[in-house]
Amino acid sequence: APESPLSSAEESVKSLGEQGGGGGGCGGGSSQVPLREPSEPSESQPGTPLPVPGHSGLSIQEMVAMSPELDTYVITKKVKEVLTDNNLAYMKRRHSSVSESQTADSGGLSGGDFSQGGSPQHGLGHHLHQQQPPQQHLKKARVVLAPEEKEALKRAYQQKPYPSPKTIEELASQLNLKTSTVINWFHNYRSRIRRELFIEEIQRGEGGSPSTRAGKASEGDSCDGTESDGTVEGTRPGHEHHPASEGEGGSDHRDDGTTSATGSNAAGTSGHHKGGALDSLFSFPESTHVSSASVATTTAARNPRDSSLRKKKAANLNNIIHRLEKAAGKDEPHEWEF
DNA sequence: TTGGAGTCAATAGG
């Protein structure tokens, strides 16, 4: 059992400090890790990869090996401590200087309207959460898609899970989103649908019988979208408290989705009066598959198959250890088996 | 170039 973590900080400082400071001028490239002042000399532990604080020099691996279980809480704590002690924690992501990168949104309006307060990404509802810290362009405001936009994107997905660039462009302009946002959304949505399907299959025992796809796959795979609507429809929750989303019957069939989206209706008016345009473009008398997705989420992930879960954890831990060791400047992370 | 997988991080809700 782990000892009290209280003393950990100091101890780790000692050992780590020693580790780096030791061979004066060993300044190999590994100087990545700014080590703290070795406040006081202490017993060095040359062999130990990453002296784990609070455990009298036990490395994370050793610590893990000692315990019969993977105590992820303790492990995580240790990892965090090591990171902190190496000044590796709290680092912003690698390219947090998003202000420059402004990514793949080539399609968008010209004018490098970035500048963090620049283009108010207007649009219906979907607001950028820009609490607008006067901080000079450090963070990019997070885009939050409005429910209508999500619905529209989902419907588009029903028509075409893999939209062409042109379609993406159209979607973006109709929803008044950046193309990169639409692209990201499709990536994420596909990925998450896939994952849910996977989890679902695991849950229903093994099998992975093709039939399993029927229910849920309607989410993604059907390109015609028709029967998918049918299947899901039964279960739909029917919330959607938007008075605006008046059922507005027919509208549903835009023959071939995507492109037609532009075609029908008041596309002309799309410039303004977003709500109306959207309603007719992507009108949805029903809020289709919201339900299935969330159901999957809620039911999923419980009932873990122990062995596989354990394997996953072990693999993950291995990965963490590997990266820690790398970060700490250890040339050759030594093998560890679970 | 594109898509998948994995991850980060902002936000919302309990």
Next chain:
DNA sequence: CCTATTGACTCCAA
């Protein structure tokens, strides 16, 4: 405060 959700991002393979 913790967890879930989700948009954005990175890396890699095809």
